[in-house]
Amino acid sequence: MREVLKSVKLFLLTVLNGLTLGALYFLVASGFSLVFGLMRNVNLAHGSLYLLGGYIGFDVAESTGSWTLGVAAGFASMAILGVVLQVLIFRRMQGEDLRQTLVSIGISIILADFMLWIWGGDSYQFIIPDALFGAVTIPLLGLKYPAYKLFVLLSAVVIGIGLWLFLNRTRIGMMIRAGVDDRGMLQASGINVNLVFAITFALGAGLAGLAGVIGGSALSLAPGEDLRYLLASLVVVIVGGMGSVTGAAIGAALIGLADQFGLTYSPTYGVIYTFLVMVIVLAVRPTGIMGRK
Amino acid sequence: MPLSQFESGAAGKGAIRLEFAPWQLVLLLLLIVYPFGANDFFIVQIGAQSLLLGTVALSLMLLAGYGGIVSLSQMTVAGIAGYMVAILGVDSYNLGLGWPWWVVVPGAILIATLAATLIGMISVRTEGIYTIMITLAIGVAFYYFCNQNYAIFNGFTGFAGLKPPPLFGIDWRSPMPFYYLSMVVAVVAYAVVSYFERTTFGLSLQAIRDNPRRMEALGYNVTVHRVAAHAFAGLIAAIGGVMLVWYNGRISPGTINVGNLINILIIAVIGGIRKPIGAYLGAIVFVLIGNFAIDLIDRERFNMLIGFCFLIIVLFSPDGLLGLWEKFKSMSRREPKDEW
Numbered sequence: 001m002r003e004v005l006k007s008v009k010l011f012l013l014t015v016l017n018g019l020t021l022g023a024l025y026f027l028v029a030s031g032f033s034l035v036f037g038l039m040r041n042v043n044l045a046h047g048s049l050y051l052l053g054g055y056i057g058f059d060v061a062e063s064t065g066s067w068t069l070g071v072a073a074g075f076a077s078m079a080i081l082g083v084v085l086q087v088l089i090f091r092r093m094q095g096e097d098l099r100q101t102l103v104s105i106g107i108s109i110i111l112a113d114f115m116l117w118i119w120g121g122d123s124y125q126f127i128i129p130d131a132l133f134g135a136v137t138i139p140l141l142g143l144k145y146p147a148y149k150l151f152v153l154l155s156a157v158v159i160g161i162g163l164w165l166f167l168n169r170t171r172i173g174m175m176i177r178a179g180v181d182d183r184g185m186l187q188a189s190g191i192n193v194n195l196v197f198a199i200t201f202a203l204g205a206g207l208a209g210l211a212g213v214i215g216g217s218a219l220s221l222a223p224g225e226d227l228r229y230l231l232a233s234l235v236v237v238i239v240g241g242m243g244s245v246t247g248a249a250i251g252a253a254l255i256g257l258a259d260q261f262g263l264t265y266s267p268t269y270g271v272i273y274t275f276l277v278m279v280i281v282l283a284v285r286p287t288g289i290m291g292r293k
Numbered sequence: 294m295p296l297s298q299f300e301s302g303a304a305g306k307g308a309i310r311l312e313f314a315p316w317q318l319v320l321l322l323l324l325i326v327y328p329f330g331a332n333d334f335f336i337v338q339i340g341a342q343s344l345l346l347g348t349v350a351l352s353l354m355l356l357a358g359y360g361g362i363v364s365l366s367q368m369t370v371a372g373i374a375g376y377m378v379a380i381l382g383v384d385s386y387n388l389g390l391g392w393p394w395w396v397v398v399p400g401a402i403l404i405a406t407l408a409a410t411l412i413g414m415i416s417v418r419t420e421g422i423y424t425i426m427i428t429l430a431i432g433v434a435f436y437y438f439c440n441q442n443y444a445i446f447n448g449f450t451g452f453a454g455l456k457p458p459p460l461f462g463i464d465w466r467s468p469m470p471f472y473y474l475s476m477v478v479a480v481v482a483y484a485v486v487s488y489f490e491r492t493t494f495g496l497s498l499q500a501i502r503d504n505p506r507r508m509e510a511l512g513y514n515v516t517v518h519r520v521a522a523h524a525f526a527g528l529i530a531a532i533g534g535v536m537l538v539w540y541n542g543r544i545s546p547g548t549i550n551v552g553n554l555i556n557i558l559i560i561a562v563i564g565g566i567r568k569p570i571g572a573y574l575g576a577i578v579f580v581l582i583g584n585f586a587i588d589l590i591d592r593e594r595f596n597m598l599i600g601f602c603f604l605i606i607v608l609f610s611p612d613g614l615l616g617l618w619e620k621f622k623s624m625s626r627r628e629p630k631d632e633w
C-alpha cells in the first residue's frame with residue numbers, strides 16, 4: 001500500500017513538474033509562435049532574447065532589490081530590442097523568409113558572444129520574493145511542492161488567458177489575427193501593417209525577456225540556456241502549430257510532460273521522448289496540432 | 294568562357310562527358326603544389342581542415358542550392374559517420390568493436406547515409422523554414438542524446454585515438470599524406486557534385502526547387518526526389534565526417550553541438566550557396582578567420598567576428614562571396630566597354 005502511494009506521489013510530482021516546465025516553455029514559445037504566425041519570420045535569436053532579458057532583469061533586480069522590477073525590465077528591454085530589430089533589420093527583407101532566418105542566426109551568434117563577454121560564464125540565481133519562497137502543501141495529497149514553481153504555472157495560465165483575450169477581444173488583436181490569416185488583405189483594408197508587425201514583435205520579444213526572468217528564477221541563468229529555450233520553442237511550435245496561442249499551450253504542456261516523464265522514468269533517454277512526440281505529430285499532422293494551412 | 298572538353302568512353306549516346314573550365318585546372322594545380330610552399334600548420338590546420346569542412350558544407354550546398362532544402366543537420370550526419378568509425382573500429386579506450394578498417398569505413402558511411410535518409414524522410418513533410426527548424430531540432434536532439442548515452446556513444450567524453458589505417462606503409466596522419474587524402478576526397482566530391490548538376494536527377498531536383506507543384510503535375514515524385522537528395526548529400530557529409538574524425542583524432546558531443554551545426558551553414562552561406570566552389574571558398578575564409586581572429590581582435594571574440602561577417606554577407610550579398618565576385622565582374626565588364 002505504501003509502495004503504491006509512493007509511486008502515485010512520484011507520478012503526480014512528475015505531472016506537476018512537467019506542467020511547470022511546460023508553463024515556462026509556453027511563455028517562451030508563445031512569442032516565437034506569434035511572430036512566426038504573423039510575419040513568417042523564424043526568429044532563431046528568440047532564445048538569445050530569453051537569456052538577455054533574464055540577465056538584464058537580474059541586474060535590475062540586484063540594483064533595485066525588487067524582483068518585480070526585474071520582471072518588468074526583462075519584458076521592457078526585450079520589447080524595445082524586438083522593435084529595433086524589426087524596424088532596422090527584418091523590415092528591410094520582408095517576405096524573404098530564408099534570409100530573415102539566416103540573419104536571425106547571425107544575430108543569435110553575436111548576442112551569445114556579447115552576453116558571454118558581459119556576464120561571463122557563471123550562472124546567476126535570482127533572489128525570489130519571500131512570498132513565493134518555500135513549499136506549499138497541496139491539500140488531499142499531502143504533497144509538498146515549491147511555491148515558486150506553482151507561481152510559474154499560475155503566471156503562464158494568467159499570461160495565456162491575457163494573450164488570448166488580447167488576441168480575441170481587442171482591435172489590435174483582431175488585426176494580428178487577420179494578419180496571420182491573410183497579410184495582403186489586411187494591408188489592402190487600410191491598416192498600417194508595419195505598426196501591427198512592430199507591436200507583435202515587441203510583444204513576442206518582450207514575452208521572451210519576461211520568461212527569461214521567470215525561468216531564470218526557477219532554474220538559473222547561464223550560457224547555453226539560450227539554445228535550450230530556442231530548441232524548446234522550436235519543438236513546441238512544431239508540435240503545437242505555428243501562430244496559434246492555444247497550439248503553443250498544448251505543445252508546451254506535451255513537451256514539458258514528455259521531458260519530465262523521460263527524466264523520472266528513464267533518465268538517459270529523456271530527450272528521445274520529446275523527439276518522439278515531435279516525430280509522431282509530424283507524421284500525423286505535418287502542420288502541428290492546432291496548425292492550419 | 295571557353296571550355297576545354299574531355300570525352301571519356303565511347304562517343305555518342307551514353308558517353309560521360311567531363312568538362313573543365315581553365316580556372317578549375319589552375320585551382321587543381323594550385324592544390325597539388327600548395328603543400329610544397331607551406332609549413333605543417335598551413336598544410337593541415339588550414340589546408341586539410343578547409344577541404345574537409347568544405348566537403349561537409351558541399352553536402353549542404355547540394356541540398357540547398359539544387360534542392361532548395363536548407364538542412365542544419367549535415368554536421369549531425371558527418372558526426373554519425375565519425376561516431377561509427379569509433380564504435381565499429383579501434384579507439385584508445387578500447388570501447389569499439391575493433392573491426393578492420395575495410396569494414397569500418399564503408400559501414401560508417403553506410404549507416405550515416407541511412408541516417409541522412411531517415412532525416413530526409415522525417416523532414417520531407419515540411420518545407421522552407423520549417424525544414425530548417427526540424428533539422429535543427431533533430432540535430433540538437435541527437436547532440437543531447439550522445440551527451441547522455443554512455444552505453445553506445447560514451448556520453449560527454451566520446452572517443453579518442455581514432456586514426457586512419459596504415460595503408461601501403463604510409464602514416465596517413467602525417468601532414469603531407471593527410472593533406473593529399475583530404476584533397477582527393479574534396480576534389481572528387483566537388484567533381485561529382487558539379488557533374489550531378491547536369492544529370493537527369495540533378496535537373497529534376499532543380500526543377501522541383503523552382504516549382505514543386507508543376508513537377509508534381511508533370512508526374513514527378515517530389516517526395517522521393519527530396520529524400521534521395523538527402524541521401525546523396527548524406528553520403529558526401531558522411532565521407533567528410535570520416536575524414537574529419539581522422540583529422541581531429543577524436544569525437545565527442547562537442548563535435549556535433551549547435552555551434553558546429555550552424556558553422557556548416559555559415560560556411561556555405563559565406564562562400565555562396567548556389568555553386569559547389571562556394572562551399573570550399575567559405576570554408577577557407579571560415580578557417581582563416583578562426584585561426585587568425587586572435588591577431589585581429591581578442592581571442593575570445595571569434596564568434597562575434599564570424600557572426601558579424603556572416604550577418605554582413607547575408608544582409609548585403611545573399612549569394613555570398615561568389616555573389617560579390619559576380620557583381621564585381623559584371624560591373625568591371627560594363628565599364629571598360631567604351632575603351633574597347
